[in-house]
Amino acid sequence: MANDNEIIDNIANKEYEFGFVTDIEMDVAPAGLNEDTIRYISEKKREPEWLLEWRLKGLQAFGRQKLPDWQNFELPAIDFQKISYYAAPKSKKKYDSLDQVDPELLATFEKLGIPLSEQKALAGVAVDIVFDSVSVKTTYKEKLKELGIIFCSFGEAVQEHPELVKKYVGSVVPYSDNIFAALNAAAFSDGSFVYIPKGVRCPMELSTYFRINTENTGQFERTLIIADEGSYVSYLEGCTAPMRDENQLHAAVVELIALENAEIKYSTVQNWYPGDKEGKGGIYNFVTKRGICKGANAKISWTQVETGSAITWKYPSVILQGDHSTGEFYSVAVTRNKQIADTGTKMHHIGRNTRSRIISKGISAGQGQNSYRGLVQIGPKADEARNFTQCDSLLIGDRCGAHTFPYIESKNNTATVEHEATTSKIGEDQIFYLNQRGIDSEKAVALIINGYAREVLNQLPMEFAVEAQKLLSITLEGSVG
Amino acid sequence: MLIIKNLHAEVEGKQILKGIDLTVNAGEVHAIMGPNGSGKSSLAAVLAGRENYEVTEGKVIFEGKDLLGMAPEVRAREGVFLAFQYPIEIPGVSNINFLKTALAEIRAYKNLSPLDAKEFLQLSREKQKLVEFDAKLVNRSLNEGFSGGEKKRNEIFQLAMLEPSLAILDETDSGLDIDALRIVSKGVNQLRSEKNAFIIITHYQRLLEYIVPDFVHVLYDGRIVKSGTKELALELEEKGYDWLKEEAREKEVSTT
Numbered sequence: 177m178a179n180d181n182e183i184i185d186n187i188a189n190k191e192y193e194f195g196f197v198t199d200i201e202m203d204v205a206p207a208g209l210n211e212d213t214i215r216y217i218s219e220k221k222r223e224p225e226w227l228l229e230w231r232l233k234g235l236q237a238f239g240r241q242k243l244p245d246w247q248n249f250e251l252p253a254i255d256f257q258k259i260s261y262y263a264a265p266k267s268k269k270k271y272d273s274l275d276q277v278d279p280e281l282l283a284t285f286e287k288l289g290i291p292l293s294e295q296k297a298l299a300g301v302a303v304d305i306v307f308d309s310v311s312v313k314t315t316y317k318e319k320l321k322e323l324g325i326i327f328c329s330f331g332e333a334v335q336e337h338p339e340l341v342k343k344y345v346g347s348v349v350p351y352s353d354n355i356f357a358a359l360n361a362a363a364f365s366d367g368s369f370v371y372i373p374k375g376v377r378c379p380m381e382l383s384t385y386f387r388i389n390t391e392n393t394g395q396f397e398r399t400l401i402i403a404d405e406g407s408y409v410s411y412l413e414g415c416t417a418p419m420r421d422e423n424q425l426h427a428a429v430v431e432l433i434a435l436e437n438a439e440i441k442y443s444t445v446q447n448w449y450p451g452d453k454e455g456k457g458g459i460y461n462f463v464t465k466r467g468i469c470k471g472a473n474a475k476i477s478w479t480q481v482e483t484g485s486a487i488t489w490k491y492p493s494v495i496l497q498g499d500h501s502t503g504e505f506y507s508v509a510v511t512r513n514k515q516i517a518d519t520g521t522k523m524h525h526i527g528r529n530t531r532s533r534i535i536s537k538g539i540s541a542g543q544g545q546n547s548y549r550g551l552v553q554i555g556p557k558a559d560e561a562r563n564f565t566q567c568d569s570l571l572i573g574d575r576c577g578a579h580t581f582p583y584i585e586s587k588n589n590t591a592t593v594e595h596e597a598t599t600s601k602i603g604e605d606q607i608f609y610l611n612q613r614g615i616d617s618e619k620a621v622a623l624i625i626n627g628y629a630r631e632v633l634n635q636l637p638m639e640f641a642v643e644a645q646k647l648l649s650i651t652l653e654g655s656v657g
Numbered sequence: 658m659l660i661i662k663n664l665h666a667e668v669e670g671k672q673i674l675k676g677i678d679l680t681v682n683a684g685e686v687h688a689i690m691g692p693n694g695s696g697k698s699s700l701a702a703v704l705a706g707r708e709n710y711e712v713t714e715g716k717v718i719f720e721g722k723d724l725l726g727m728a729p730e731v732r733a734r735e736g737v738f739l740a741f742q743y744p745i746e747i748p749g750v751s752n753i754n755f756l757k758t759a760l761a762e763i764r765a766y767k768n769l770s771p772l773d774a775k776e777f778l779q780l781s782r783e784k785q786k787l788v789e790f791d792a793k794l795v796n797r798s799l800n801e802g803f804s805g806g807e808k809k810r811n812e813i814f815q816l817a818m819l820e821p822s823l824a825i826l827d828e829t830d831s832g833l834d835i836d837a838l839r840i841v842s843k844g845v846n847q848l849r850s851e852k853n854a855f856i857i858i859t860h861y862q863r864l865l866e867y868i869v870p871d872f873v874h875v876l877y878d879g880r881i882v883k884s885g886t887k888e889l890a891l892e893l894e895e896k897g898y899d900w901l902k903e904e905a906r907e908k909e910v911s912t913t
Binding site for chain 1: 705706707708721728729730733734739741744745747748749750752753756758759760762763766798799815817
């Protein structure tokens with residue numbers, strides 16, 4: 177097992193072999209967002225003209241758009257001109273040994289059971305592993321290649337599969353979708369690209385963990401996943417280890433396209449830096465995620481476990497265009513200290529007999545604020561469309577908040593839309609009951625929380641689920657007095 | 658095993674227990690009876706370590722150790738088990754998983770490694786049989802959607818699994834029909850041994866027909882006003898509590 181971890185470790189830490197990173201290591205663009213910056217980025221990445229033009233349209237859209245004002249939190253002032261939109265990844269490690277790393281962070285690693293070498297990598301300590309990972313990586317790539325699966329960086333896809341990128345980029349989340357999507361279109365750094373050919377069932381979970389150095393996740397990531405007719409893919413984003421990042425604003429875009437009879441399962445575990453106890457310094461995670469079931473019988477399923485970031489603001493959505501297509505959204509969002517989450521989903525039923533299922537579990541502790549915001553939209557042609565929404569909130573302590581904003585718009589009277597909602601508190605009675613069976617309060621809360629989130633955690637791939645379960649317990653440690 | 662000396666306790670400033678003395682030895686079954694509000698359930702809660710009860714005087718020694726100084730989970734690990742009058746529901750946590758965690762915690766406290774999956778399953782099957790616990794309920798969420806009787810039977814199943822040295826049954830018979838009562842009693846009788854002890858809190862003599870106690874105590878107004886053998890329970894059934902209340906009052910008058 178140790179070997180496996182070292183292998184993963186080594187791959188995760190290898191200098192990025194493809195795209196732009198290696199040759200322009202020292203380049204940093206001046207702060208500020210304007211046409212010059214965009215041209216600079218595009219040129220550095222040796223992008224074709226059409227992509228540059230698309231980026232520039234994004235920039236124009238960004239200039240026209242206003243910051244939204246409907247969210248259930250106070251949007252902090254963001255100076256878009258102070259951000260540097262292009263920086264080569266740091267090649268210098270921050271620390272020489274683990275002794276220099278924040279002990280609190282190390283304690284968390286310990287609890288998560290992360291191997292030592294991996295701990296170093298995640299904390300940004302220089303790692304020297306004399307280990308040849310090339311063969312492993314090759315085996316992995318070879319296997320996918322044999323099946324015709326493309327799994328590479330967005331930048332690489334632009335160079336090698338421009339026809340696919342051109343056809344699908346912006347087709348689900350247009351550059352003008354919202355201000356953050358426009359910003360991403362203009363300045364996106366890199367991201368992942370996946371294409372699963374017709375009739376292929378991807379034999380492994382695809383994870384960015386294997387592809388990019390975790391330290392350089394990027395501020396404006398762009399992910400595009402295309403599942404061709406009759407194919408299947410499960411994609412994992414993020415990891416359970418705490419992620420420290422210098423960039424405060426993250427505005428990623430994820431687009432999923434499922435053609436006829438195809439299925440995409442997209443799982444996220446987000447554990448970015450939430451800021452200190454006062455909420456200072458945490459990440460703003462403003463992401464636009466949307467999928468389209470383009471063909472009949474297609475299925476898209478989003479599962480997310482959100483425990484990090486100072487503000488999480490996102491609504492992974494599904495456009496159910498194909499008849500009999502299915503959209504699912506399973507979410508656990510935890511807020512503590514002064515964290516804020518305003519998250520949910522949108523299900524747009526366009527095709528006939530389309531189905532959607534929404535299971536949202538909010539957990540608020542400390543002074544955390546948790547909002548579920550969802551839209552279920554049934555179009556005039558969506559005969560017999562069905563939706564089921566269940567939206568539960570759990571409160572720990574008496575200074576946190578849970579809010580629910582469900583919107584339903586139906587233009588078809590054959591549709592069935594169900595909405596169930598509950599709000600509960602972790603009771604002292606529950607904790608005492610578990611105490612009386614020999615279980616201490618920390619473990620009792622962990623058990624109760626995991627029980628509460630069970631339905632969502634069950635959707636995650638096995639190993640991820642186990643990690644996510646641990647993560648939830650650790651996140652809420654010390655929340656119950 | 659358990660020595661309670663001059664135990665006084667209060668809730669929100671109101672005195673509930675006013676000097677309890679009780680000694681329980683291994684192998685004994687003690688029944689505690691008494692009218693509503695006499696402090697029976699409060700005694701159980703104080704022994705288990707419920708937070709809102711404040712002990713103002715007296716001490717409790719359990720197997721030579723100061724019980725009152727221990728956190729509730731430590732008392733449980735030491736071997737004190739409370740079968741709740743109203744068992745709590747915990748959605749999404751499977752009964753068996755919960756028991757596995759509990760047993761592992763108790764074993765870890767005794768420096769024993771957790772049972773492996775196979776051993777645990779075997780133990781669980783054995784105990785299910787012993788207390789006639791429905792296998793279907795084992796994998797369901799802890800007490801969620803259980804009927805009143807099923808919840809009480811689950812308490813006895815947990816008791817069987819965790820094998821405490823002292824089990825306190827807080828009105829386990831309330832809300833049980835005659836069949837469930839018989840099954841619960843049978844389970845308890847199966848678990849009785851020379852090594853463990855039971856404190857059975859009940860309103861009615863009915864339960865004591867099935868679980869025959871060695872001693873019967875009557876609690877009234879926060880004190881044990883009478884102790885005896887199982888015949889006392891029958892006497893109470895016949896005469897009610899009023900004569901004891903009367904006696905207790907007279908006693909109080911004469912002492913003050």
